[in-house]
Amino acid sequence: MDAIEKKFLKLGAEYAPGQEVRQHTDEMEWKYEKIPGTPVDFSHGDVDAFEPIPGSLDAFVDGVHTGGKQAYTEYRGSKDIRERLAQKVSAFTGAAIDAERNFIITPGTQGALFLAMGSTVARGDKVAIVESDYFANRKLVEFFDGEVVPIQMDYLGTDTSAGLDLTQLEEAFQAGVKLFLFSNPNNPTGVIYSQGEIHRIAALAQEYGASVIVDELYARLIFEEGAYTHLCAQNIVDPENVITIMGPSKTESLSGYRLGVAFGSAKIIDRMEKLQAIVSLRAGGYSQAVLKTWFSEPNGWMNKRIAQHQAIRDDIVAKLQSAEGFTVRATEAGSYLFPSIPELDISINEFVKVLRLQAAVTVTPGTEFGPQFQHSFRINFSQNHQAAVEAIDRVIQVVEAHRK
């Protein structure tokens, strides 16, 4: 087997959210009696239940009518839109952001992550990755021939922090880790890192001269006005060693437009633009115009969205907590839940397939977020409220049928 074949064997996407239709399940079809109910795809949010920001399509159409200037922006994105957004994101995070030097528009938050990692990870570099964390993080390190150094997070053992093992993080830096990548709120658990954790992460990065990439994709959907600390605004670590990533794909339901942003280190942003030039030139030109609606939503729109999600969360958490053998920590921000389930007579990947075939419910297996999560799954509860709650009943029913 050659080097490239080996690399791609590790890059599996069969169980990644959205790819379930490519799973081979024909031979399983006949085995399972269907449990009736409205199909729910918990692998991602439902933009039909929670629609895009009002006016987003109009902004796109305006972009098309602007013509060539909007179609062919700089690779780092339209100057006008960068200026507008840098100001808004700066106000939101509390960090100083220069639109010209410190800001890039990307094709989705995934695009921002890829560019940031491609601009910081060289062959053999050690990169600290939290377990559990977003499944692409480990894959990115592997694609760029880096070495994953896992950092444990005991999110079920506390409710005053994310439960990150800060001792292990310091040991990782001591062992030569030069980059720490993490999502805050954490994906898949929905927990927020405490101020103490963020300060310690920043202090360690500064002490060891390491870079930090913070994925803040869900930082606007915060329940019960929980405290949220933006690492980039703490003035603890050299700002030239920090990249923060955000985007309107989730809370704002703009995923279909493929938009994200990254801001921070001018040096890394420059590299990201050079890489963007050979990856896909730029975020879709007309789509960039849609960013005019971001952080400019109608009054009350975001508060309503938060309240609706909190109500769904509360109903689902109550159901899961009353089911035997389930453990779950309530989401603090974003729309993910990461329950652990009792031991089953089938693997977590089989469970996910059975659940989809039998109960028309799609969830993402825990093993996508760390190899040890063989008894967990992730759901994105940004769904039709009633359908989502009913689907959780079916999840519990399938777990019952396969309990060891």
Place this chain on the structure above:
Amino acid sequence: MDAIEKKFLKLGAEYAPGQEVRQHTDEMEWKYEKIPGTPVDFSHGDVDAFEPIPGSLDAFVDGVHTGGKQAYTEYRGSKDIRERLAQKVSAFTGAAIDAERNFIITPGTQGALFLAMGSTVARGDKVAIVESDYFANRKLVEFFDGEVVPIQMDYLGTDTSAGLDLTQLEEAFQAGVKLFLFSNPNNPTGVIYSQGEIHRIAALAQEYGASVIVDELYARLIFEEGAYTHLCAQNIVDPENVITIMGPSKTESLSGYRLGVAFGSAKIIDRMEKLQAIVSLRAGGYSQAVLKTWFSEPNGWMNKRIAQHQAIRDDIVAKLQSAEGFTVRATEAGSYLFPSIPELDISINEFVKVLRLQAAVTVTPGTEFGPQFQHSFRINFSQNHQAAVEAIDRVIQVVEAHRK
């Protein structure tokens, strides 16, 4: 300097088309008297002069109204649209294409190129690249730590073929090259490879077990009904070793939607999808719906577009051929011209800056397409006809002022 810093030093984008606004030219501003005239940006086509396929925005809006199904497609793109397009592209090229196994929708043709190269080039691999050819080709090889093996093309020395040095190509395969990447028609010269050249390329690839990536971005805009040979349809080389790339960004003016496709080898397409999953998930979901207009343009639309471009080409070629010291071969397909100019008292990069500051004309320096093209520049003549022809007068005027 660390490894990643070195890599990005080679990845310069300052002279890349569309990035001219980031060039530092403040100190030059005062030196040059302006030559009046309508500004023309020859670095890319003008989608205001040649508008997108009729109905493309409507198709996008329909996509938005389709909702979640269109926003969250498989990473390789919407199944419906793949099926529709695989059939059309199969009819166009004459190659058998299975929508499920052999076809992927990408964020632009650049996205297809990046994914194809990332799926075939491992560290240290030798990759044959034509000089001159699209500037990103060399950068992609370098980014993936491959080694560029240049193959010369004497496009000015013949008019019955592209002038590729087939002996040099065979020697490259003998020396261990495992991948040949080339654009047909050639970018920047606009020449078409002859049937003999394509057959020989295919036979050599087959003999040496090499893969071939063919960038056919401009294969629909063919002048004087010139003969065009699709390598993928010749049945000479193992189809599992061939990837063909196309897209509607140029002739069809859909660049603002960021759409491209790749088809061929099921093994490589599978890898490309895995890579897509970590690069940007998918081509913009709503944008994918715009592909319904591609290869389904109104009757006569493409013929008119070709005739209009041919008329611009003829006027510009006549002007350039009558200017002293210019040499140019007329475009056979696409909308690029790559004239060579007499020796100047300034470098080609300085010439490009002066031309922009003094005459409001943007062209791309020849050195972007191969280090030896220090007396050439590329123009994309998909522009307002009159403005383009007048801009060429200004180009000739600036060359005259700096002739050695």
